[in-house]
Amino acid sequence: MTDSQDNLPRELTEAEKQLLIAAGWLRSRYGLMAGMDAASKLGRENLEAFGRVWIGKYLVDWSDAYRSLVSDGYLAHHDGEFSLTTEGNAARKALEVDTPLWLYEYDNFFSDAEQSHAHALFCERVYGKNLCQHGLADVSQLDKLLEALRLTGGDSVLDIGCGNGRITEHLHDLTGASFTGVDISAEAIAQARARTAAKRGRLTFKVGNMNRLDFEPQTFDAVVAIDTLYYVDDPAETLRQLALVLKPTGHMGLFYTQWINDPADRAQLLPANTSLAVLLKKHHLQFTSIDLTEPEAEHWRKKLAVLEQLKPEFEREGNLGLYHYRHSEASRYANWDSRRRSRHLYHVHS
Numbered sequence: 001m002t003d004s005q006d007n008l009p010r011e012l013t014e015a016e017k018q019l020l021i022a023a024g025w026l027r028s029r030y031g032l033m034a035g036m037d038a039a040s041k042l043g044r045e046n047l048e049a050f051g052r053v054w055i056g057k058y059l060v061d062w063s064d065a066y067r068s069l070v071s072d073g074y075l076a077h078h079d080g081e082f083s084l085t086t087e088g089n090a091a092r093k094a095l096e097v098d099t100p101l102w103l104y105e106y107d108n109f110f111s112d113a114e115q116s117h118a119h120a121l122f123c124e125r126v127y128g129k130n131l132c133q134h135g136l137a138d139v140s141q142l143d144k145l146l147e148a149l150r151l152t153g154g155d156s157v158l159d160i161g162c163g164n165g166r167i168t169e170h171l172h173d174l175t176g177a178s179f180t181g182v183d184i185s186a187e188a189i190a191q192a193r194a195r196t197a198a199k200r201g202r203l204t205f206k207v208g209n210m211n212r213l214d215f216e217p218q219t220f221d222a223v224v225a226i227d228t229l230y231y232v233d234d235p236a237e238t239l240r241q242l243a244l245v246l247k248p249t250g251h252m253g254l255f256y257t258q259w260i261n262d263p264a265d266r267a268q269l270l271p272a273n274t275s276l277a278v279l280l281k282k283h284h285l286q287f288t289s290i291d292l293t294e295p296e297a298e299h300w301r302k303k304l305a306v307l308e309q310l311k312p313e314f315e316r317e318g319n320l321g322l323y324h325y326r327h328s329e330a331s332r333y334a335n336w337d338s339r340r341r342s343r344h345l346y347h348v349h350s
């Protein structure tokens, strides 16, 4: 399928890919959100329950994959439990450069959310407008982004991790700037293209990978990343590539939440010390920041309350899966100690 799979001894089937990915992530926060924990066994039952939650409508039959992955040495099997071998883990990492677990997650999300009236109401009430948002930036945060970037009709902007492009289109409508939106989710990009066909030329959408951007140097007047930099394999490399595609007078607007596990690391929450700030300094990129930590705490509380109000709507339209998906994320972060995170909009400028 892709460059990264060229490193594998043989091409994997879709079932094998899904099973390797599930085995790799079952004991992680994704497993927790699917009702499992660090002690959960990697037996068929748990693996398939994990697959039903995270691979969702793209799940295929894994029956043959268990056998072939064990016989080719990617999985070991003892007492009804599977484990990834060193080769299996290397294969999973290689294939996840182009097919990460969250590709399935986002394909499922955009395909369900775009059809859902309950989800549209959820976005209107939480974010102030339905732009099929998945991140944390509501319209007031988008206004702050636009105040910082001061875009005009002559500007050309790259939006990385643009989802189904509703936010991109909103930013275009408000400024007249032309935008290129890139996202790894083919489902999201198909929706964006279909919806904005009449604005082609001013709005361009491409399936692409932030791990490997393929634009000419100095193409854009601005780059925006709205809650997307958490997904890159090598953030330093992605930032280097973003700086390259920016014109010398260009700007970036980057929304970024920093989480810490250990309260002793709280200095890392300061705007100049977050992982992103450290990388910006490493690349000699100058920036200012706007603190959005309080609005984030409020955002998660609001998400939970609005979801609970709208649960009957989700249920009526047969979309409880989408409700649970958004609810498990919201309850996880609403309950996160707010002294262990900070959120900033970084405005990078020359």
Ligand SMILES: C[S@@+](CC[C@H](N)C(=O)[O-])C[C@H]1O[C@@H](n2cnc3c(N)ncnc32)[C@H](O)[C@@H]1O
Binding pocket: 102, 106, 132, 133, 134, 135, 136, 137, 160, 161, 162, 163, 164, 167, 182, 183, 184, 185, 188, 208, 209, 210, 211, 225, 226, 227, 228, 231, 232
């Ligand atoms: C948290 S969502 C944010 C979407 C949108 N910007 C918003 O604020 O609602 C993260 C987005 O990044 C995309 N994404 C994740 N990994 C990616 C990658 N390696 N390359 C391009 N897009 C990616 C996902 O498909 C998803 O649309």
